[in-house]
Amino acid sequence: MPHLMLKDLPRYECLLEAAREFPELDPTAAEAYLHLLRTADDVFALSESRLAAAGISQGRFGVLMLLSHCSGPRNGNASCATGPRTPAELADAAGVTRATMTGLIDTLERDGYVVREPDPSDRRMLLVRLTRKAENFLTRFLPIHFRGASEVMGALSDSERKTLVRLLGKIQHQLATLPPPAPTQKTA
Amino acid sequence: MPHLMLKDLPRYECLLEAAREFPELDPTAAEAYLHLLRTADDVFALSESRLAAAGISQGRFGVLMLLSHCSGPRNGNASCATGPRTPAELADAAGVTRATMTGLIDTLERDGYVVREPDPSDRRMLLVRLTRKAENFLTRFLPIHFRGASEVMGALSDSERKTLVRLLGKIQHQLATLPPPAPTQKTA
DNA sequence: CGAAAATCATTAGGAGGCTAACAGTCAGCC
DNA sequence: GGCTGACTGTTAGCCTCCTAATGATTTTCG
Known part of the structure; x- marks a missing residue:
């Protein structure tokens, strides 16, 4: 759900002009x-x-992806091992709150993509499982999804992709070092 | 309101493994x-x-930004000329629907950042104007905002920034050439 | 002139985010 | 054995975004 505002980016001359007013x-x-x-x-x-x-939203698709590579047969590969199963694990993996995950699972269950099952070993927990419908959906849609990503990145050569990833990595690293923001003081 | 899902990116080995299953x-x-x-x-x-x-959201801040560089004294610069004034213009400039803009202006007006005034020449229209409070807010906050952007991009040198902009431009160009998606057929 | 089309802003309802508060369940520790 | 605390998932209320439908107004044109 993108909402960047500023559909048309300001032109560079406008930035230069604005910089005269704001030295920052x-x-x-x-x-x-x-x-x-x-x-x-x-x-x-x-x-x-x-x-x-x-017929699906980004958030719901993300949940299906997280569930997909764990409901299949267990591969022994440590790097791509068992995925999340419980709502709490899904929320952590997706980076949303548990309340949000409850809502996502609600709609996914309503539409028949997942089912909630009680965990036999801990009655507090639930296990979320993909239905046949969801597996069919992923089988049909994932090729479209991957092809779409390839098309978008088809604008870049392999070395350009590496450069892009490297530059983005620098930004990520910078983000990790920046302190979290403090509330803006009302009075100067 | 970011909600990318997939908090932890899959490692490259996982992508290689997944590529065996999905040739796309x-x-x-x-x-x-x-x-x-x-x-x-x-x-x-x-x-x-x-x-x-x-104390403000991205969407509301975007509206204030769009209004700010038009409510001040008219500069004759064609590149940074008059900004939007009516809700419809704001919606177009921001890339959201008019209904969404109505809601944003509602809360901005409720919080005293803007006022709606009737357009004297066309009674269908309204003119949205920044209040003194909004101007004070921008004067106080914009330096923080710009400094934040500079800090994030401080990870990159000037030439790296140019490279990043160039690569992103290629992707943008590619996006413009891709056809819009058709509804996924239910039956193969 | 007067009806149709276009455009304005708004409302209504849905989805997906959030925080805070809740009841049920488990584990530990006297 | 029974508190206490930690953890589960859910609920409730709020915000921002969307689409679709609505009423008011202007413009267009027969």
Whole structure:
């Protein structure tokens, strides 16, 4: 659900002009910043529209993906081992709250994609399982999804992709070092 | 309000493994694709948390930004000329529906950041205007906002920023050439 | 002139986020 | 054996986004 606002990015001259008023505005930084958000938003929107055409939302699709690579036969591969099964594990893996995951599972269960089953060993817990319908959906849709990603990234060569990943990695690393924001003081 | 799901990106070996099952999955494309969405989501989340600390949401902030560079004195610069004034113009500029803009203006007006005024020349229309409170807010917050963007992009040198913008531009161009998705057929 | 079409902003209802509070269940520790 | 605390999933209420339908107004054109 992209909502970046600012559909049309300001042109570089506008950034330069704004920088005269705000010395904190670094034009090249702002340009890269806005392009990053804008491009990712467009990519996200395309993915979402494809999912919507298939009748599912990003959030729900994410849950199906998380469940898919654990409901199949266990592969011994340690790197891609058992996935989440309980609502709490799904929430942690997806990066949303448990309340949100409850809502997602509600709609997925209503639409017949998953079922909740009690955990025999701990009555507090539930186990979420994909239905046949969900497996059929994934079998049908995942090729479309992967092909879509390949098409988007088809604009870049292999070395360009590596460069992009490297630059994004630097940004990620920078994000990890930045302190969390404190509440803005009302009075100067 | 980022909700990318997939908090932890799959490792490259997992992509390779998945590619054995799905020939449509191009591992380097998927890697770049996921990193792009993930990084932008993190950047967006940081920005949102700073805005939340200042007591405003991304959507509302976007509206204030759109209104800010038009309510001031008219500069003759054609590149940064008059901004939107009516709810419909704001919705178009922001890339949201008019109904959504109505809701945003509702809360902004409730909180005293904007006022609605009737358009004297067309009684269907309204003019949205920033209040003194909103201008004070922007004066106080924009430096924080710009500094935040600079900090994030501080991870990259000037040439790296140029490279990033260039690669993102290629992706944007590719997006523009891709056809819009058709509804997924239920039957193969 | 007057009816049809277009455009305006809004409302209603749904989805997916969040926080906070809740009842049920398990584990530990006197 | 029975508290206490930690953990489970859920509920309730709020926010922002969407689509679709509505009423009011302007514009267009026969």
